[in-house]
Amino acid sequence: MERTVIAALFADQEALSGQTITVCGWARTIRDMKTFGFIELNDGSCFKNLQVVMDANTLDNYKEIAGQNVGAALIVTGTVVLTPQAKQPLEVKAVSIAVEGPSAPDYPLQKKRHSVEFLRTIQHLRPRTNLFSAAFRVRSVAAHAIHCFFQDRGFVYAHTPIITAADCEGAGEMFQVTTLDLANVPMTEDGQVDYSQDFFGKKASLTVSGQLNAENFAMAFGNVYTFGPTFRAENSNTARHAAEFWMVEPEMAFADLNDYMNTAEDMIKYIIRFVMERCPDEMNFFNSFVDKGLKDRLEHVASSDFGRVSYTEAVELLKKVNDKFDYKVEWGCDLQTEHERYLTEQVFKKPVFVTDYPKEIKAFYMRQNDDGKTVAAADCLVPGIGEIIGGSQREERLDVLEARIRELGMNPEDYKYYCDLRRYGSCRHAGYGLGFERMVMYLTGIGNIRDVELHPRTVGNAEF
């Protein structure tokens, strides 16, 4: 079928003016004025609807079409008419309209405002609403921005494994992956689960981070990045946590903490510009209906330098206003979201990197600073979200790394491959993790992670 997508109609309106074209899409509204009527048609190629004008004198099946329910799939052939005086720049005067698929009377998306809570119960249909149409297109465009950013800079995309037998990534609670029959788990003679009978011959889990694997590839390719799903089996029912989410984890050889921060800052600005340029209608929608001031804020971020402050300095700033916080701040404590948001929203009023955290609250692989107390870590905090990126320079010194592993009661043998990278041509290197859903929330102003994932997985919830 020769068809024109609505995005192309709006893009090439001068060239198509007066032409007869065929468009396919779904009716968002149908208004029947008896002798004529209007259909707002959406085909998903862009945010905007196309106005179709139908005339009872022209269409044999006017009554059939006018009687269709919202959501019906229609194939419209008609003439493109530019309407510079009207609200919309053009309309299509229908010559013929065929019903490709009707929409049953109980179609749940009627023309009214539905709550996001209700829409989460019909996740297979919610992308047909303005909010989710905009959210998931921005998600797609932001994902492409990430690939373009890194590929243009020569980074190699690394598909690190999702299933891992390493129990030692240490970033959170893990889901187990198994083919054992849970009703009849085989046990060894000494009463342990007999994983030799499991698919991989050992206990396996879903990855919580591709970082340790990504380092393998950074030590060959120099600059690499992962972009894939990641899992946390944490029983936390918040608006910012999901059990399944996508992470971007760049890793750079011959790079230090400043190189990481410079790359991450460039990346965030690049994503913002890329999305604002390619999704103007969607961004206007978010700015009007979800988060007034969103566009100004993003433009400000894209054009200003991010703040940088050491953890020690940040603690001093926060202690001055300790009475504002549920959790009081003192040196050595982990920063809570309330502290992070205060720093980025009240103190800096823009994204800020907090650097050089106490080693006790950070992971074993982060490079120890000369003060013996802190590590070369940095988290990037953004207004409205808190932490959006965590990263560090990695410990490249074999002796320091092994000592830290032992100090934490872990076994260097479990990290043999990781330590090998320090035996054979070790070099300074750094990397970070961007929570992709948090980035999409930041770009759209949407406040709940369940509304930026297509089918979110959270405690007690794996529908669709």
Add this chain to the structure above:
Amino acid sequence: MERTVIAALFADQEALSGQTITVCGWARTIRDMKTFGFIELNDGSCFKNLQVVMDANTLDNYKEIAGQNVGAALIVTGTVVLTPQAKQPLEVKAVSIAVEGPSAPDYPLQKKRHSVEFLRTIQHLRPRTNLFSAAFRVRSVAAHAIHCFFQDRGFVYAHTPIITAADCEGAGEMFQVTTLDLANVPMTEDGQVDYSQDFFGKKASLTVSGQLNAENFAMAFGNVYTFGPTFRAENSNTARHAAEFWMVEPEMAFADLNDYMNTAEDMIKYIIRFVMERCPDEMNFFNSFVDKGLKDRLEHVASSDFGRVSYTEAVELLKKVNDKFDYKVEWGCDLQTEHERYLTEQVFKKPVFVTDYPKEIKAFYMRQNDDGKTVAAADCLVPGIGEIIGGSQREERLDVLEARIRELGMNPEDYKYYCDLRRYGSCRHAGYGLGFERMVMYLTGIGNIRDVELHPRTVGNAEF
């Protein structure tokens, strides 16, 4: 640290000629001629090594450097000298060389040809070899080609969920995902596993296909694609199967079987051209050392029309040479790899789509043809691999779909959301799945899936 990557050196050699620059990388070889020497340095930014010339009169630490082992990480500052008469177009005359990280004497990648089987045991180091450097860069570039192809055509990238509670995708054996303690599985009173105590409150698995979810989004966005990991818990130990692999699954509304085949053919040609243009050194390497004739074959594929033949015609062609096959062909049988390869390698000598398979050997969601016997499915077969793409027009008629579900002894209630898409604005639509690893094998000539995955997961194997 101000550094120049080796890829930029080769790209901008005229501009950099005579300049003093700093390069960071790993020594692939070090040749010590006593008063001078050569280092082949690789930094992963490109396939090629940089030749570094060192002179004992210039370098205070000549002996230290000349005594380094292969694999050492070095920081070289020196002058760029063009060498148009030599094998390599340029070299760097070292002014200073610092050892960033030495390489221990037992470094397993010595300068000799290692077997791929051995290299699979050191997966954290094998990307430092020519073969895997080329394979994983081509993999990265091919992945980007896929995103560019679809994004440029207005497809929305859909992150369909990895964890699914739907037991009904029907494409293969599934891995179970759980947080239950396997040593102590909670049971209900009637002796069943008590999944109400599991993380999601029900039994959950790893997805075998994002297609059914992708259809949700195609019915809103028109054209969508997935690109993510997929899992099969099949106990098959072949060179073409892995338990974890990446799939690309486009889904297109208002599209039929021909639209799918046209898109898939365009996509494969686009990927080939994209990779050949961006990875010339890697493709020359594969053509010389892995698969002689590879480049000619790919160029031929990129510039010729794919064959199209119905299953019924294909069976007639194959029956003529049934004595060649271990499995004899007759109408109704599923095609084996030996049959697929004969069709594409011997009969068509290029990629070919086989269309309209018997409905008994295809999935329930494929659109039934008017003959009552076949479905509007098509597999794309390529030389050297066999099936690389499977796809179909989907059954958009609610009554036909529900009848087929019942006919197969399944329960339409389990497919409520899927059937809803046929209740509310159903339309003809089609989609397909590309096994990404098979595409990389096809592009590189590499014969084993274990050598195109960074850390492959197969039966009994989840190392690294």
